[in-house]
Amino acid sequence: MKVYKTSEIKNIALLGSKGSGKTTLAEAMLYECGVIKRRGNVESGNTVSDYFPVEKEYGYSVFSTIFYAEFLGKKLNVIDCPGADDFVGNAITALNVTDTGVILIDAQYGVEVGTQNIFRTTASLKKPVIFALNQLDGEKADYDNVIEQMTEIFGPKVTPIQYPINVGPGFNAMIDVLLMKKYSWGPDGGVPTIEEIPAEEHDRARELHQKLVEAAAENDETLMEKFFDQGHLTEDEMREGIRKGLVDRSIFPVFCVSALKDMGVRRMMEFLGNVVPFVEDMPAPVDTEGEEVKPDSDGPLSLFMFKTTIEPHIGEVSYFKVMSGTLTPGVDLTNVDRGSKERIAQVFCVCGQIKTPVDKLCAGDIGATVKLKDARTGNTLDEKGCEYRFDFIKYPAPKYQRAVRPVTEADAEKLSEILTRMHEEDPTWEVQQSKELKQTILSGQGEFHLRTLKWRVENNDKLPIIFEEPRIPYRETITKAARADYRHKKQSGGAGQFGEVHLIIEPYTEGMPAPDTYKFGNQEFKMNVRDTQEIPLEWGGKLVVCNCIVGGAIDARFIPAIVKGLMDRMEQGPLTGSYARDVRVCIYDGKMHPVDSNEISFRLAGRNAFSEAFRNANPKILEPVYDVDVFVPADVMGDVMSDLQGRRAIIMGMASENGFEKISARVPLKEMSSYSTALSSITGGRSSFTMKFSSYELVPSDVQEKLLKAYAESQSEE
Template sequence: MKIYKTDQIRNIALVGNAGSGKTTLAEAMLFEGGVINRRGEVTAKNTTSDYLPIEQDYGNSVFSSVLHTFCNDKKINIIDTPGMDDFRGSVISALHVVGCSIVTINTSHGIEAGTESVCRYTEKAGKPMIFAFNQLDHENVNFDQAVDQAKSIFGNKVTVVQYPVNAGPGFDSIIDVLKMKLYKYPADGGKPEILDIPADEKDKADELHNELVEMAAENDEALMELYFDKGTLTEDEMRQGIKLGMIDRSLFPVFCTGAKHNMGVGRLMEFIANITPSPAEAVEVPEINGKTVDKSENAATSLMVFKTTIEQHVGEITYFKVMSGTVKEGQDLIVTKTENKERISQIFVSAGKNRTKVEAMIAGDIGATVKMKDVTVNNTLSEKSARYKFAEVKFPTSRHTVALKAVNEADEEKVGESFQKLHDQDPTFIVEYSKELKQMLVHCQGEYHLNALKWFYTNEYKIDIEFLKPKIPYRETITKSAQADYRHKKQSGGAGQFGEVHMIIEPYIEGVDPKSMFQMNGKEQKLSIRDTQEYPLSWGGKLIYHNCIVGGSIDGRFMPAILKGIMEKMEEGPLTGSYARDIRVYVYDGKMHPVDSNEISFKLAGRNAFSTAFKNAGPKILEPIYNLEVFVQSERMGDVMSDLQGRRALIMGMGSEKGYEKINAKVPLKEMHKYNTSLSSITQGRGMFSISFDGYEKVPQEVQDELLASYAAEQEED
């Protein structure tokens, strides 16, 4: 394969709702470009992308596939992305490295929830969009209605370049208002007959042509002057204006395809080759240190890794975009983040699982390599002379959390090792072991995402796993002061154990000074603070420890042991075993024995005195509260509000943004389990939300009583 120059390369992502025909369109594009000689079908499980076993089982894309094709002496790199929003990480990483997105639409369904989602991602990435109205040979197709719907959502930027003459069963003709020609396809698709526009379509075609000319002219002052002078633009002038409009996202061209029968695909590819921006013209990934990146082929080489995958018999495959210079087989580069040296042993051009070896690639191209030692997604590889570092893919935050457990305890270690492989392939899978909750927590995007995880453990790793509802990281605190003392005494022959501790505890409030006088059991207790130690807690809040011992009732060497006992009980709170926080402790008296007192005695005495005082100090359980932002269509606003009220949400505000109603609320984490599934059900998949931690607040009394009863039952079972 020849080495393509930067201006001969086009990088596109196929994005759209599940079932809109992205994989079928990709197959037709590869066939048109001569990369494959026979078109596969999703139902036959023989497409070039969707080649992984999980994708063939599901009948849907789970990971993105890197492909390529050719048109008009241009190489078109294609990234075919999943349509389900649970796999949006692959969409976002693809948009990070391409110059343009092709948004596929199932015309009989119109603009679906997934269409709106991917268009938001393209907007955030600042990438041009081409709408490919696909499946025009289906029943109940209304192209004009679907275009009107697109315009109502995305505005008049949606501009018709093509429209179908006979959409529905028997579809075979498209009118192109840029070329002002009719494309008539044979029954099995392929090369069309290019004809003049019929008389009965001429008025409609002229009207749409004039609209396209105006939209093209608006993107450049010189073109606007030409348009005013001549009343029209040439095809080349229109191309120039359309490209400028696409780059600044003021124009979204509409094309027509029947990908299953290869209709309209070749003309779409011509448009991509002729008009979409090359890597030299497109919005590119910025260099985060502000360095000017020389993209010429003789400049210092740099690559950005945007995807990895693991394939049987091959191992890990690393996919990269050449950001500058020329990468060559056998070249040594450094990983900018770690300074480790990596050798590019081989370079491949990918077409799904098929890879063609090449000797080099120039800036802007997308390729793959194998046998990288320590390279992950978002790494930049660069020559030492440049040391570039490119902005990372910002993967979406998790929306769904479950606890993961191996059915067989002997498999626990294997579960963790396997998960790392999955995370490398899909960084939106995140795992953590919570020491506090004693659970392995999996953070993901939703139920479909979780099902994919289960598939891998069952089919690839042969490990039986189960998902559990995650525990809530409650906190315990106190609301008033309390006093307690505890004597630990143990005598069993030989040296015994003896330690007695008297303490007072009270809530710690930031900015409030410690007290020197307490009223306890009808008596005043005056304290003299000799030493104060402040401990910020890793789980939030503080412990303030005051040494108020006078007269030597407890030797100073035992004070750390008392603190250790208190801290043990802070880590396993007296109410429910949750972490305790925001407590001030005054140790003011006690007793010791000249022979039997030791550190363990005072640790146990301190622990038990603290536990007793805690239970008498108006103890309260705190629960984590999250900020919730929900976007929902107006007609579903009431249903969403009712659902939130049932989740103990506190509505903080409402507004409108980009055609959606926005709700801001504070919601307890306990009530957010499977919210993603509920919101999708209520809003037919159109609702969106994001959450972020806000803080801890006291639980209602009925919730506290429920938690105390549940913990007591657990303790009895143990």
């Protein structure tokens, strides 16, 4: 295989909503480049993409697939990404290591929520975008309506390069307004017939051609001057203007294809080969020190590991982008994230599950290697003397959680190893061993996301597992002041135990004044604060302890033991065993014994006094509440609102955003457990949502009663 220079490499992400036809388009692209001799199809499970067993089982993409095509003397590295919102992590990874996004839109359904989500990601990463209208041969295809919708949502930068002459099952021809030619195909697609534009299409073609020329000229002052002088540009000048416009995101070209029938695919690939930016045309990535790292083949060697998979008959495969330098097999590198050494024994170019050995990869290229010892997704490998480190991929917060455990408890360690490996393959699968909830919590982007993981664990690793509703991390607090005292006394021959603690507790808020006087019934307690200890809690909030002991009633050496007793109860609240927070404790009196007092005595006395006071301080349970933004089509907005209100949501606002309605609400985490599934059901999969932790709020009294009853029953069972 030819060694491609950085100036000959283009990296492209193939994006779009579920069902838009990306895998089918990838097959047509590979066929047009001669990489495959026969196009596979999704139904038969014989495509270059979607080669993992779980993908064949479910019939949709789960992982991104990397392939390359040698075309027009250039190397096109393409990453075909899953379309389902649940697997958005793959698309985010791909966009971070490629330079141009090709977004497919199903001409039958137009711009979907998933399309908008992907477009937002390209905007945040400042990546060029090309749109491809696919399935123009579909029964419901409507080109003009979709272009109008795209212009409304993505703005006037949407610029058709082509338009179809007839849309629907009879689609077989289109006008290319860049080349000003008519393309038509036979029933089986493939090689087009290229002709002059028919007379009846001249006016429309000239109008769109003029708009394209203007859009190209706007991106270059020299071209703009020539356009004003001559009124037209040559084909090469237009290509240069469009390339600059792509880099600046000032033009979004639109192509017409039928991926299934291989119509328009080769023409789009010619545009990818001739017009879209090369690696070196794009802004250089920045390392963790804020320094630009240009893709210089003569620079120090640095690899960014962006993907890891476990593949049949191979084992672990590590995919990387050459950020700088030139990679050859046999080189020794340092993992700057983990401090370990790695030898890159073999270097491959990848086409799905086909790995082709190569002798060299230059800066900007994408490749793979196998059997690395310690490299993980997101790691940087550098040659000696190079200190680059990259950490530029940011994934969305998870939206769906389940507690997971093996059917057989003895398999717990094996499951932990499998889940760690799964996280390496898809970082949006997150695993947490929750000490608080006493569960292993698995988080992901949706129900399908976690269901896919479950299928793989049970079918690939032969380990049966159980998904359960995760417990909610409630918090306990108090709403008024209360007083209690407790004497711990134990005598069983020899040295005994004795400790007595008197304390007052009250709700704590940041910046509240120091305690002065408390009144309970007819009794008044005046505080003389000797010192104050603020303890920030790992789970949020604070415990504030004021030492108000006078006259040496309790020796200062026992105060730390009392604080430990208080923390025992803060870690396991008296109401439901949840963490407690935001409490101020004033230790104001007590008693000691000259012989029997010790640390354990005062720890137990402090713990029990705190428990009694807590129960008398009108305790309340707090629940986590999340800010939720839901993006829905207008026709189902009422149904989505009703569902949210049934989940104890507080609607904070509504707005229209790029053709969709946005509902902002605050929703208790307890009510979000199955929301991704419910939303998909209500809207037919046409919606999406984001959620972010907001605060802890008091639960309603009826909910608190249920929680207290459930906790009491669980304790009696134990």
